[in-house]
Amino acid sequence: MKIRVGFGFDVHRLVPGRDLWLGGIRLEHEKGLLGHSDADVLIHAICDALLGAANMRDIGYHFPDNSSEFENIDSKILLKKTVALIAGKGYRVGNVDATVCAERPKLKAHIPAMQNILAEVMGVEADDVSVKATTTEKLGFTGREEGISAYATVLIEKD
Numbered sequence: 714m715k716i717r718v719g720f721g722f723d724v725h726r727l728v729p730g731r732d733l734w735l736g737g738i739r740l741e742h743e744k745g746l747l748g749h750s751d752a753d754v755l756i757h758a759i760c761d762a763l764l765g766a767a768n769m770r771d772i773g774y775h776f777p778d779n780s781s782e783f784e785n786i787d788s789k790i791l792l793k794k795t796v797a798l799i800a801g802k803g804y805r806v807g808n809v810d811a812t813v814c815a816e817r818p819k820l821k822a823h824i825p826a827m828q829n830i831l832a833e834v835m836g837v838e839a840d841d842v843s844v845k846a847t848t849t850e851k852l853g854f855t856g857r858e859e860g861i862s863a864y865a866t867v868l869i870e871k872d
């Protein structure tokens with residue numbers, strides 16, 4: 714079996730008047746993430762990690778932010794398309810480990826729902842999807858609640 718690892722990172726700005734989508738679910742919050750899509754920063758980091766693992770460029774290369782096709786798109790659709798892209802090179806998802814950096818909202822209670830939906834979209838077991846959360850101790854742009862960032866590592870495999 715051939716295995717490869719990948720890493721992804723993304724940031725989106727927090728603004729009033731937008732829904733907050735994270736890990737495929739909508740969270741109650743007074744601000745949401747700004748983007749061409751639904752701006753689900755966690756899913757975008759996972760997409761980049763999967764594409765990187767397969768050496769297939771990045772999310773903006775496949776889903777450009779000047780294309781009306783991807784305007785306000787649900788990032789779960791982009792994740793499904795990304796899994797199909799790597800499948801084109803014979804790879805399937807092994808496991809995902811991700812961290813979201815957000816001062817607020819508290820994500821702890823929502824992690825299982827994120828794991829379940831992300832696993833369903835990627836066609837893996839929920840146990841193969843780890844999502845963690847951390848504040849940055851009020852430091853930097855995440856600490857000032859100007860934005861949310863996410864990091865993801867993945868393992869992909871083929872026979």
Ligand SMILES: Nc1ccn([C@@H]2O[C@H](COP(=O)(O)O)[C@@H](O)[C@H]2O)c(=O)n1
Nearest residue numbers: 815816817818819820821846847848849
């Ligand atoms: N948005 C967040 C941030 C953190 N958590 C949980 O709190 C724990 C402590 O966070 P620190 O940044 O103070 O280390 C962290 O391990 C998470 O369990 C959270 O749920 N949502």
Ligand SMILES: C[C@@]1(CO)OP(=O)(O)OP(=O)(O)OC[C@H]1O
Nearest residue numbers: 748749750757773776777778783
């Ligand atoms: C997802 C896409 C496409 O709608 O737009 P955004 O939501 O702005 O997200 P970003 O992380 O900047 O990268 C990729 C984009 O092309």
